[in-house]
Every structure is written in C-alpha cells, then in structure tokens.
Amino acid sequence: MTERLAQARALLAAHPVVDGHNDLPWALREQVRYDLDQRDIALDQRAHLHTDIPRLRAGGVGAQFWSVYVPSRLSGDAAVSATLEQIDVVRRLADRYASDLRLAHTADDVEAARAEGRIASLMGAEGGHSINCSLATLRALYELGVRYMTLTHNDNIPWADSATDEPSAHGLTRFGEEVVREMNRIGMLVDLSHVSADTMRDALRVTDAPVVFSHSSSRAVCDHPRNIPDDVLALLPANGGVAMVTFVPKFVLPEAVAWTRAAEENMRAHGLDPVATTPEAMKIHQAYEEANPRPVATAATVADHLDHMREVAGIDHLGIGGDYDGTPFVPSDLADVAGYPNLIAELLERRWSEADLAKLTWRNAVRVLRDAEAVARDLGTHRGPSLATIDELDAAGA
Template sequence: MADMLGTAQPGSTDPADPAAPARALLARHPLVDGHNDLPWEAREQTRYDFDALDIGGRVATTQTDLPRLADGGVGGQFWSVFVPSTLQGDSAVTATLEQVDAVHRMIGTYADRLALARTADEVDRAVESGRIASLLGAEGGHSIGCSLGTLRLLHVLGVRYLTLTHNDNTPWADSATDVPVVGGLSEFGREVVREMNRLGMMVDLSHVAATTMRAALATTAAPVIFSHSSALALCDTPRNVPDDVLAALAANGGTCMVTFVPEFVSPDTAAWRVEAAEAAAEVGVDAKDWEAFGRFSAGWQQQHPKPDATIEQVVAHVEHVREVAGIDHVGIGGDYDGTDTFPVGLEDVSGYPRLVAALLERSWSEDDVAKLVRGNTLRVMRDVEAVARDLQTTRGPSLRTFDELDGPPTATV
C-alpha cells in the first residue's frame, strides 16, 4: 500500500528489509522528534522560497524532506525557529518572527502532508489524518529580547518550547558554551521559567550550563525537556547532560531527547571539535559563532577529517539515559539540518528505523520503544498543558521586567 507520497508505507514488512520490524513499529507509533533546523536551512538556501526548495520531493541539499520523513516513520516534528545568538535584541526577535512565519508558510504550502500542532491532542489528530504534526520550538532566550510580552506572543504564534540559551549567555541565563555570568538563572530568568509554566510552554534545557539546568529544575512547576542533548558520562562535552540532572528528571517528569550530533555522541568527534575550536581561535574565529565556526570547520576538516560516530554510540546514550533517568524520561531529538555530519546510518531523517532496529536487536520491548519515540514527549506535553491550566486559574500574565528584577542588561556578545 502506498501513502500520499507514492512510496512504501513505513509499516512495510518486506522480508528483504532488515529494518522491516522497526518500520512496522514506527507505523504503529509514529516518531515525534524534538529538534530539526530545516527552517534555517530554507532561509540560508532560498530565503524561504519553497518553490526553489521544494521539500515535497527529495532534496539533495538538505537532510530533511517530506519523502524521507515518511521513510523515517516520523509522525511529529518540532521545527526549530532558531536564530544564531550572534543576533541580539530587536534583530534576534525580528529574525525569530521571520522563522515562525516561514514554518507557518511551509505548513500551508504542504497542507496535505503537514498539520500545525500546538497540543498533544493535535499531534494525535494530525497523525490520524495522515499528516506529520508540525510543532515549533524557539532555540535561545535571545529570541525574546528580555521581554515576557515577546515570550507570550511567541506562544500565541504556536511556539511550544523555548531553549533558554543558545551558544552565548543571555543577560538572564548562562550557556553551556560561554563564560558563566549569573550563576545559572538570574531573578528574571526564574520569572521566564515561571511564565513559561503559566503559558504551557516547555522549558528546554539543551545548550544551557549545568548550573542553569539545576536552577531551572528548582524553579519550574512543570516537566522540562532537553530537545537535543546526550549523556555527559559517555561524551564529555558541556552540551551534554550530567548524571545528577538526568536523575532529577525522574522527579521532575521531564524528558531528555538524545541527539545524533557526532560531537555530542562520540568522544573522538568531541575531541576533534575541541581541536577545531582551538585552531579557529588562532585565526580569530569564535567557536560560539555558529555560522563563522561552521565555515571555518568545513575547510579545516579537509586536512583534519572528522571521525565518524555510529548508531551503536547513539544506542549507548539512549540506554544510559534510560538507566539513569528511567524509561519514562528518554526521547529523540535528531538535530537534522543543524550540523554537517551524522552517525553512519543516520545521515538524514530516513534513518530512524535503523536506530529502532538496533534497539529491537538489544531486546527493547515495543512498549519501551513506543515511549522513546513518541509516548514520553507527548506525556510531557500533556503534563505541561495541565500545569498551565491550573496556574491560569490563579495567576495572570507576569508584568515584571528585566530592568525591575535584574537591572539594565549588558552586552553578551
């Protein structure tokens, strides 16, 4: 049986396909992925022209398109409305709004295959209609420009998580890859978390410093997520999650969505990135500058090849999070179109069945795989929605300002 794309259904049980049982499982439990940067790629490649970058067919210049999402068994995707943290203030807010607009236009352009989803129930309804549920996540607190009003308007526009920082600190939160300034979260940062709880917007702790993770967990009334992070114990990079924080997710009810980025999965690739960052610094390129460092490393690796990561290493991270946090607190956040290379076998969004096949080979039950690929993320969404409904009966919008709580902001870049 063919789907709307004219390709084999993900549930095909072709005996010649070693991933056939995994594809069948994903047909029953379509994957919800926590992070995909296709919108920024659309901006960079065609200024959001979806005639020029027609993701309705297979696209050679991206890791994501609709046929490959179908092949990958994807039923829901958080599209990142990321903007680099080299943009600040009004420029960051404007670029974020352009990203949000682009995702809405993309959904409208492919309305037969994509459906906007703002709640867990809408994710389920989208999948029941044969479409991929399309959710929005903002990557970096610089996107709100120190304004709770901007945060609220992003929620109105459908944004359902905010990553508290990207590669640079915000004036109110410390990043994992910057020099600490506020010791985690400032008082305004804690107010951001509380307002997100009231709105029903998930607090995303990928990219933040470990001190920020712990401060957010101490502040939040709702479960948190890591939209695209892996385990620090297996790959020592500040972008990964320490075991004490993973353990705290059990009490919080949150989920760590394991990412596929080789630098966060493979110790060898992480060491390669440290060397690349040191080489970049010698020529005046800051590794926190996502675009400039990307350009530098693309050339540098021609003489210094990047080590490959493997599906087995991704499996190890998934199993470590399961061991430390529990099976109810692990998910998937591939970060496709957010970096240049991916583990062998997971090079694009069609690869998810290979990961599921590897887990089935390790005797994962269908129920546990279903939690990993879908159930845990939707449960967190429903819990966050329930907390918001309760808070909205007793609390109105916060009118506190950054200047009132923390004083005038200083430059962070």
C-alpha cells in the same frame, strides 16, 4: 539486521518519532532566503538538506518540533524580528504542504495529525535572546505557536548561563526564574538543552511543569558541556520531563570532540560560522575532512547514550532530538531524517522492548506536552500574566 530493520519500520508505523529539534527553517534562510520554490521539500533535497517530506516519511517521523532558531549574535529587536521570520516560514511550509504537514499547538493536535496521516509540525524557539528580556514577547511567541523555548543558545543571556560560555549568572537570575514561571503559566515547555548545568538545576527547582531537553545526550558517556550530567538526569522522574538524545557526533562520540574543535577553528579562519550549512561552508568542511579524516559516530554510538540515560532517568523520560540541518556532520547510518529506523533496529538488537521503544519515539514526548498544558490550565485559574521586568528583578545583580 534486515529483519530488525523491518521490525523497526513496523514499530514506527504504529509509534512514529516525535523529534525534538530540526533546523530546517534556518537552513532555508541561509541557503535560499526562504524561497521555497528553490528548496521544494516535496522533492528529494539530499544534495542540500537533511530534511524533506519523502525522507521524513521513510524515517517514520510523526511529529517534528521545527526550531525557529536565530543565532545569539543577533540581539534585541533584531533577534525578535528574525525569530518572527522563522515562525513565518514554518507556517508557510505547513500551508504549502498541507497534505503532509499539519501545524500543531496541543497534544490533541499532534494525535489528530497522526490520525490524519500527516506530520504534526510544532515550533521551538532556540535561545532566550529571542524574547529580548520581554515576558510580553514570550507570550506573543506562544500565541504564534511556539511550544518550547530553549533558555539559551551558545552564549549567555542577561538572565541565564549557557553551557558553552563562561559562567555569569551561575544559573538563572531572579528574572530567569520568572521567565520559567511564566512559561509554566502559558504552557510553553522549558527546554534545557544548551544551558549550563547550574541553569538546568535552577530551572528544575523552579518549574511547576515537566521540562524537555530537546537535543542533548549523556555527559557521562561523552564529556561535553552540551550534554546532561547524571545528577540532572536523575531529577527527571520527579519532574516528569524528557531528555531527547541528539545525534551530533561531537556530543555523542568522545573521539569527535577534539576533531570538531579543530574543524570549527578552520571554519572561523575562513570567516564562517562553524555550524553554517551553506554550499560554501560545506565545501570547506569537506576539504577539511578529506585532509583530516574524522572519527565517525554510528547509531550504536547514540544507543550507548540511550542505554545509560535509561539506567539513570528511566524509560519514561527519554526521547529523540536529532538536530538535523543544524549540524554539518551526522552519524554514518543516521545521515538524514530517513535514518531513524536504523537507531530503532540497533535498540531492538539490544533487547529494548517494543513498549519501551514506543515511549521513546512517541508516548513520552506527547505526554510531556499534555502535562504542560494541564499545569497551565491549573496555574491560569489563580495567576495572571507576569508584568515583571528584568530591571525590576535583577537590579541588585541577583
């Protein structure tokens, strides 16, 4: 495996990872209230975080979508304000670490960052509650640099159903469809992680541009509602989109699903958010794990998903979205952002070609970003900003 790891690192030097989802901004909010002096990511922060610049470099990361996530318990203007604070810290990180990070708004920016030896830093909003049912707010987030929006997080919103809530809209409402169209028009990628299967299908029916799944794996391999059903994966070649496999054990390892459910209930019993990564939360997680050893996922577990997803969707429609700093548990050999070579080595062992791996790590994600930009240019020639409101479109309960 040593030889495979060397081969993997060489491949990543030429074709670095574009990772679809990292929750470092929220971890910085939770742990230090955005005080970057307390979490200097130029230094090794493994005692606190999955992510820092030395480990991004070691992992072969060339571009990162930083999630400007806010929890769905926040709503209305509070959600919008918190999203703006998340955007602010990403911009501050790029300014503070300008020799290593470069803000990127376009595919050309991503390529330029790579040419400069910097890590392209893009942003993705995680959940439509971040726009408070306002298309003008959506456009404002785009102007601030947000390049994808996950339509929901863990809870339904008024215009779209989440994968982990009870069906309400049964997909997208008419206003939800208008959100997708407006995202196409401005060039913001439609992210279908976290949404229900019906929402996935509705969005794929409506969209003119390729979609992304920023951090989702295969439901056929691990039957969790956060994963992508095969019939949806089979729609990606016609759409041109990319499904970015995630590393979260409860989404990739069937044996981990029940264990994680019990661990989350334990967190709630202590009055904490199940996905919290504060020091207090991690102590409770650790104590629970010591008393109840967890099933452990590995890079091979993730590779099983990629093998299946390649069979269904094809190599041109796969990517990577680790969800680091957004989960308390990770696979044993993908413990942080330095771990990507272990996954690439596993895929090399399974006879994935270097050309296919280059698509997985870099080319597919950059292509989708570029294709969405092209759709926006085309739509902009004959479609102006949408002035639709949710009251206007969904008044009849559509």
